[in-house]
Amino acid sequence: MVVSASIQALIAGEQVAGSKLNSKLRDELLAEGMLLVTSRGSRKSYRARDTEALKRFLIDKDENYRMLEVNASDSRASMAAETGNSKLVMVRSCPGFPVNSYEPIECLLDGKPFVVNPQEGSFLFVSDWEKFAIPEDVVVTGIENMENFRMIRKQRVFFEEYLQAHKLSDRVLFVSRYPQSTDLRRWLCTISNHYLHFGDFDLAGIHIFLFDFQQYLGKERASFLIPGDIESRLKSGSSKRYDEQYCRFKDIKSDVCEIQQLIDLIHRERKAYDQEGYIGL
The missing domain is CATH 1.10.10 (Arc Repressor Mutant, subunit A)
Known part of the structure; x- marks a missing residue:
């Protein structure tokens, strides 16, 4: 098509x-x-x-x-x-995806050393993604919203605490699928690193993770970032967006316990919460 x-x-x-x-x-x-x-x-x-x-x-x-x-x-x-x-x-005209980090990550591009360490206020774009390789101990964190992606340093404590609590590596490479394409997912399918998905806490956001990422990477490799305080944050979320998404995503389910609990929580609160709320923590 x-x-x-x-x-x-x-x-x-x-x-x-x-x-x-x-x-x-x-x-x-x-x-x-x-x-x-x-x-x-x-x-x-x-x-x-x-x-x-x-x-x-x-x-x-x-x-x-x-x-x-x-x-x-x-x-x-x-x-x-x-x-x-x-x-x-x-x-x-320019395939690929943006990458970001708040500390140096020594990677390879076409077999040559390539350090991802953009200055604050900038990020890098990997166009020759098929020749892009990263260390095996790096957690790849996909961020759906570009504002969160650009401002990772303002979320560093948030990410570090989450990774430590879930016993994941503290070495993180942030990626985004902006502009919208399948390049990022295709690259993820070629590597063995753990993928952590950070998106909006709503039914549509969970659907994106389940069907654009988890079904291709598997449950062992891909996880959905669920903050410990999401229940309290959802209480101040958007009921309008929940209502707009309900008809299309009301039957979404997951056999991963934590994700299903989040789905149940969203239905119970009848709210949706934007990931931008975690900027600056």
Whole structure:
């Protein structure tokens, strides 16, 4: 499946003419509240209300949408013809994923020494990810939200206490799957390191972990970061987001006890909590 240029445009925050969208998918997105409508006479155009929410919805709807990238066979001409914006073809001009750390991690890139130690206020991007190797004792921590990813130093104590409590290595490489692609997961499948997933504490966030990561890496290698104070934090979470996600994710379950307990807790509190709440601890 090649994701259409019109969907790529919506994900990129562009406005798309109604005639360019599949009518069935358009109606479904409208029903889910994913699109904003602009009318000019009889013509309508659409824009994503929340590009990240739209991305999650599409991925959860059909695993083929995990590609969410411009196929290499798509030319600038065809992209411009469908969306009027040829620059969208650049969305996959640089494959790979960002990496970050709050202390030096000695890695290899194409067999040569490559130290991940970005200055505060910056991070690195590994484009040649197939040739990227890390020490076996490093815990790879995936962070869903870019604000958390950028500000790992403000969360250092939080991570160190969690890793120590769960008897995991204190050497950590932080990664993100931004921009959205399968590159990160494909790389994770080639290494043996433990993967710790840090995402939002809501049904959609758990679904992302279970179906985008755990089912590929296995329960022994992949775990979901669940803070000890999440029950108290959920009490001040968002009931609106829980309600928005309920119909699609109400039946989500896990045979990992800790994750199922978190799912039960979310249902009991009927709330969702953003991971950004842990910045600055």
